[in-house]
Amino acid sequence: MLLTLNTADSRPLHEQVAGAVRRAIAEGECRPGERLPSARELAQALDVNTNTVLRGLRALRDEGLLEFRRGRGVTVAAGAAEQSAVLDRVRELVRDAARLGYSRSDLIEMIRGLS
Template sequence: MLLTLDLNDARPLHEQVAGAIRRAIGEGSYRPGDRLPPARDLAAALGINPNTVLRALRDLRDEGLLEFRRGRGVSVARRADGRALLVQRARELLDEAKKYGYSREDLITIVEELT
């Protein structure tokens, strides 16, 4: 799993990790039943605290995307629904727009121009 974090992103790291995992599931990199790497390995690869990764995994478990099994690790419970994936991407787009000084209304105007 190739996850990256944006250190300039204002969102908390656990939300960024959860979003990256959600996206990987939604795009098919992980299917229901697939096991995720251990939280320690993910944390080491990202250079963050393992508790941050665990918090992201718990959030995704609470959403029903992941399941924790004692002795078997964390696996994908179901595929991310399209709406959840779009909401995640829309949040990221709003955050990016704010960095460049665009408001929510400006972004809506841009999207309307595209349709």
């Protein structure tokens, strides 16, 4: 699992850690039941404090994306697969839009117009 943080991002580091793991799950890089590297290993790879990583992982546990099990470490929860379905739907939307003559930038503008 290759995670990176954006040093220019103004969000707190623990939120960036949670976002990076959330994205890895959504993109299928981490599948349900898979064990994540230890918080210490993630902290070293990301060059942040272990407590920062733990705070981000706890937030994902509270969202139901991760499970903490004594002796087994942190694993991706079974329900996390549903999030990867969003990415599948986005890919389908991009394909359908292209078939209808819309570009990706057209889609982005449509989405921005929804908020």
